[in-house]
Amino acid sequence: MIRRTSDRYTIVISCTSRKPIVLSFRPAIALVILALGVGLPFAAVFTAFSYAQQNTRLAQRNVQLTQEAGNILERLEALETKIGILKDRQDRQGTIRDSSHLNPDPALQTSSLQDKPKTRPEVMLSVARDKIPSLLQLLQRKTLPISEETYLREKARPTGMPIAQKAKISSLFGLRPDGMGWGYELHQGIDFIAPYGSPVYVTAPGTVEKAGWDQSFGNRVVVDHGYGHRTLYAHLEKLVVTEGMVLDRSHIIGYLGSTGRSREPHLHYGVYRNGYVVDPKDYLN
Numbered sequence: 514m515i516r517r518t519s520d521r522y523t524i525v526i527s528c529t530s531r532k533p534i535v536l537s538f539r540p541a542i543a544l545v546i547l548a549l550g551v552g553l554p555f556a557a558v559f560t561a562f563s564y565a566q567q568n569t570r571l572a573q574r575n576v577q578l579t580q581e582a583g584n585i586l587e588r589l590e591a592l593e594t595k596i597g598i599l600k601d602r603q604d605r606q607g608t609i610r611d612s613s614h615l616n617p618d619p620a621l622q623t624s625s626l627q628d629k630p631k632t633r634p635e636v637m638l639s640v641a642r643d644k645i646p647s648l649l650q651l652l653q654r655k656t657l658p659i660s661e662e663t664y665l666r667e668k669a670r671p672t673g674m675p676i677a678q679k680a681k682i683s684s685l686f687g688l689r690p691d692g693m694g695w696g697y698e699l700h701q702g703i704d705f706i707a708p709y710g711s712p713v714y715v716t717a718p719g720t721v722e723k724a725g726w727d728q729s730f731g732n733r734v735v736v737d738h739g740y741g742h743r744t745l746y747a748h749l750e751k752l753v754v755t756e757g758m759v760l761d762r763s764h765i766i767g768y769l770g771s772t773g774r775s776r777e778p779h780l781h782y783g784v785y786r787n788g789y790v791v792d793p794k795d796y797l798n
Contacts, residue, residue, distance in 0.1 A: 671716040680705040686792040702783035709778040711769040731773025745783035
């Protein structure tokens, strides 16, 4: 005979002087209640932990976006500063007749972004990213010609010593007693004393404007460097350049001597700016 397993259980709780309490239930229902009692707290803990992890990731992403947006904003400010510097330099040099075309389009201005943003990092980052290509294009279109012009001007400026050997300055720019005993004269350059025959170098690229004899300066060379700059090299013993020659910086133009109005071997070095004589001392370094 096959015994059937009971599908119900009965629990009797008996108390003295009281009526017994009888509980009858099915095993399946008991298991469900037990599972719910244990599973629900565990599910709640797991859900809370998942939310905490998600919040941490979102916070980290928020910090990352904020830092990235800040870096892009710094790049925007640096680009705008560079445009401003180059624009100001060109304005000072008089190469721009109308500088209004260098002002960035209002759509490219980042002044509103320079203050500490109060919006979502994602929005701020998107705005910054959208502005960078246009600003870079503006920088390339507007400032490269300015940079080229500035480079050519700086290159044309006479710089350095016209004599490579160690030379002594015997007479500075300014008033000095006239060599013929007639009061004072304006000495329009600097005199360098160096060994006879020392090579003399041009101090900036340019074209030889004059090369030959002068009653006062003897054998002399005048070089036109462009942008209003000219230099004079006088009292040379020998010239090695001719008029019209194009020279690079530090090209030898002749050798030190004592020709013309000269009492000893020396080089008279003069600098002219826009047709006016200036103190060469400001151009030696």
